Structures are given as structure tokens and as C-alpha cells.
Amino acid sequence: MQKHTAGTSNGPNATTITILQQMADYYGQTGDEWRIRAYRKAIATLRNHPTKVSTREEALALPQIGERLACKIEEIATTNRLRRLDNAKAEPTDQILQTFMQVYGAGLAKASEWVAQGYKTLDELLEKASLSENQKIGITHYEDFNSRIPRAEVEQHGAVVRQALHKIDPAFEVIAGGSYRRGAATSGDIDCLITRPDTGSAHLRAVILEQLVPTLAATGFLVAALAASGKDDGSKWHGASCLLGRKSWRRIDLLLVPSDELGAALIYFTGNDIFNRSMRLLASTKEMRLNQRGLYKECLRGYGREKLSEGTLVEGKDEKRIFEVLGVPWRVPEHRIC
Ligand code: DCP
Numbered sequence: 001m002q003k004h005t006a007g008t009s010n011g012p013n014a015t016t017i018t019i020l021q022q023m024a025d026y027y028g029q030t031g032d033e034w035r036i037r038a039y040r041k042a043i044a045t046l047r048n049h050p051t052k053v054s055t056r057e058e059a060l061a062l063p064q065i066g067e068r069l070a071c072k073i074e075e076i077a078t079t080n081r082l083r084r085l086d087n088a089k090a091e092p093t094d095q096i097l098q099t100f101m102q103v104y105g106a107g108l109a110k111a112s113e114w115v116a117q118g119y120k121t122l123d124e125l126l127e128k129a130s131l132s133e134n135q136k137i138g139i140t141h142y143e144d145f146n147s148r149i150p151r152a153e154v155e156q157h158g159a160v161v162r163q164a165l166h167k168i169d170p171a172f173e174v175i176a177g178g179s180y181r182r183g184a185a186t187s188g189d190i191d192c193l194i195t196r197p198d199t200g201s202a203h204l205r206a207v208i209l210e211q212l213v214p215t216l217a218a219t220g221f222l223v224a225a226l227a228a229s230g231k232d233d234g235s236k237w238h239g240a241s242c243l244l245g246r247k248s249w250r251r252i253d254l255l256l257v258p259s260d261e262l263g264a265a266l267i268y269f270t271g272n273d274i275f276n277r278s279m280r281l282l283a284s285t286k287e288m289r290l291n292q293r294g295l296y297k298e299c300l301r302g303y304g305r306e307k308l309s310e311g312t313l314v315e316g317k318d319e320k321r322i323f324e325v326l327g328v329p330w331r332v333p334e335h336r337i338c
């Protein structure tokens with residue numbers, strides 16, 4: 001589940017932004033992707049707006065803000081609160097659902113199932129519910145996995161991975177991606193892109209999964225392996241890590257990137273997810289296709305826009321070149337927030 005980056009906003013619309021963000025987080029927890037996107041766009045607009053927006057009309061005149069959000073902005077500006085948010089916070093089943101949805105690996109469906117079975121607390125789940133191993137870990141380390149990781153600590157986890165890998169083979173590269181690469185002060189997890197010049201996925205997999213992971217598990221740095229999603233192709237390893245002498249377990253993703261795909265993977269794993277969506281959309285308007293492996297042209301589509309062919313690879317290696325081919329001015333990672 002996407003969480004917001006804890007950046008402080010001191011602009012004229014700071015209060016409004018804070019409350020809208022809480023509302024977006026609430027919708028995030030209920031799985032309402034469509035709404036959360038509308039909120040994030042409105043928040044981005046308000047962040048860039050130099051003066052305080054106090055009325056519905058003012059809000060409506062701005063880009064990315066529709067009727068309903070405009071009303072909410074007016075309500076916040078005049079009352080410093082939002083009744084809808086107060087209601088959401090007060091609903092007890094919603095609160096339990098929200099808590100359960102933040103268990104790592106438990107989506108809306110699982111959390112709703114637990115609520116329907118009558119469970120009310122995480123302790124009750126641990127005692128009575130039948131849980132997978134990963135769900136047990138998600139509950140036992142609930143606080144850890146739901147805390148933001150300071151930037152300096154993300155760096156330390158990255159350094160541990162890099163050092164261990166360099167002992168195996170100094171040609172490997174480790175790049176911290178995700179919110180860290182976008183310059184965020186804190187991150188929800190650690191996204192480690194791992195690559196090596198002139199190297200394909202088979203060799204990466206062999207070294208990372210058969211050598212690096214066991215080594216780092218033996219030193220006590222990798223503390224849990226968390227099963228990846230069903231569509232996993234062996235290019236990712238999801239788990240948890242813990243620095244020597246510390247207590248907090250952190251979520252870490254090892255992302256195996258063949259050298260030919262580094263540029264596209266850097267774009268994908270830097271995000272944010274909305275920026276990625278807009279880049280993919282742009283590619284499709286130019287009859288191209290962008291994914292985490294590359295930018296492709298001449299992908300044939302049928303009448304229902306369904307893909308008929310993969311198309312020809314235009315660029316995969318070079319991040320800047322992908323922007324160029326798409327005709328988008330280069331954007332530093334820090335500015336890839338929509
Ligand atoms: N990503 C995406 N679409 C998704 C999930 C992820 O495009 N549905 C991409 C963009 C993200 C990147 O992968 O920036 C890493 O995913 P994370 O979930 O780790 O998100 P972030 O690193 O951006 O934020 P956080 O600080 O919460 O980890």
C-alpha cells in the first residue's frame with residue numbers, strides 16, 4: 001500500500017494539505033486507488049500554489065481539483081477540519097479494518113475476512129486466527145513495518161548489501177531506489193536495485209539468491225524472507241533486514257536488474273507510481289510502450305487496445321535516453337512526484 005512521504009509543508013496551504021493527506025491515507029487503507037489519486041493530484045496542486053486557497057471557487061479554478069475536493073478544501077479552510085475525516089476516524093470497524101490492512105502482505109480482502117470473523121485486535125489474530133508464516137511476521141513486526149525509515153538508515157542497509165556483494169564480486173552495483181532516490185527524508189521500505197555491467201538475469205539470480213541472500217542471512221542482517229507476489233519471475237526478493245545491534249526490522253526489496261534494462265528499471269523503481277503511470281500513458285499516446293524492462297515501439301494493438309505484439313525495443317539501458325525518445329524533458333528523481 002502506498003504511503004505518503006513524510007515531507008513537511010510550510011506553505012500557505014499547509015493545514016489543508018495535512019488534512020487532505022490524512023483523508024488520502026484513509027482511502028489508501030480502504031483500497032480506494034481512484035480516490036487516493038484524486039487527492040494526491042489536488043495536494044500537488046496546493047503545494048505549488050503561492051497563496052492560501054480559501055473558497056470552493058478558488059479551488060475549482062486550479063488544475064487537478066474537481067467539484068467535490070473543492071468543497072472539502074473550502075470546509076477545511078473555514079473550519080480547520082473535515083467532518084468526513086472525523087467520521088472516518090470514529091467508525092470502529094473501519095479502525096479495525098485499517099489496522100488489519102496495514103499488516104504487511106494482508107490486503108483489503110484478508111483484512112475484511114478477519115473483521116468478518118470477529119477479530120478485533122492484532123493480539124487476537126496472533127492467538128486465534130489461522131495465519132500464514134508471513135502474516136505472523138507482519139503482525140509480530142507490525143510497528144516496525146509501519147514506521148518510516150530515516151534516510152540515513154536506508155543508506156546503511158544499502159551499504160551492508162553493497163559490501164557483502166563486493167566481497168563476492170566487485171563488479172556488482174547497488175543503487176537505492178524508490179522514495180530514497182526521489183530524495184525523501186524517510187522511506188517506507190528499502191528498494192535495492194542490483195545490477196552488473198554486461199550481465200543478464202540468470203547470473204544475477206544465481207549470485208543474489210544462491211550467494212548473497214544466504215550470506216546476509218547467516219550474518220543476521222536478513223531476518224526474514226517474505227514470499228513475493230504470484231507473478232514473481234525471480235527478479236525480486238522481498239524480505240526484512242535488521243542492522244547489527246538494532247531492534248527494528250525493515251522491509252527490504254532486492255531488485256535484480258539485467259544491465260540491458262537498467263534505464264527502464266531505474267525509471268520504474270524510482271517512481272513515484274503516479275509519475276510512472278503518466279510516463280506509460282505518454283508512451284502509449286506515441287504508439288510506444290514503457291515497462292520496467294524497456295521502451296518499445298510498434299506494438300500492435302487490436303480494437304480493444306489489447307496488445308497484439310510486444311514491439312521492438314527502442315531503449316532499455318539509458319534512463320536519460322528514454323526520456324529523450326519519449327520527448328519528455330529530463331526530470332531529476334527529486335522532481336518525479338505527481
Ligand atoms: N511502483 C509502481 N507501481 C506500483 C508499485 C511500485 O510504479 N504499484 C514503483 C514506483 C515506486 C517503486 O516501484 O516508487 C518502489 O515501490 P515502493 O512501494 O517501495 O514505493 P516508494 O519507494 O515510492 O515509497 P515508500 O517510501 O513507501 O517505499
Ligand code: MG
Pocket residue numbers: 177178179187188189190191
Ligand atoms: Mg520504497
Ligand code: MN
Pocket residue numbers: 178189190191253
Ligand atoms: Mn519497495
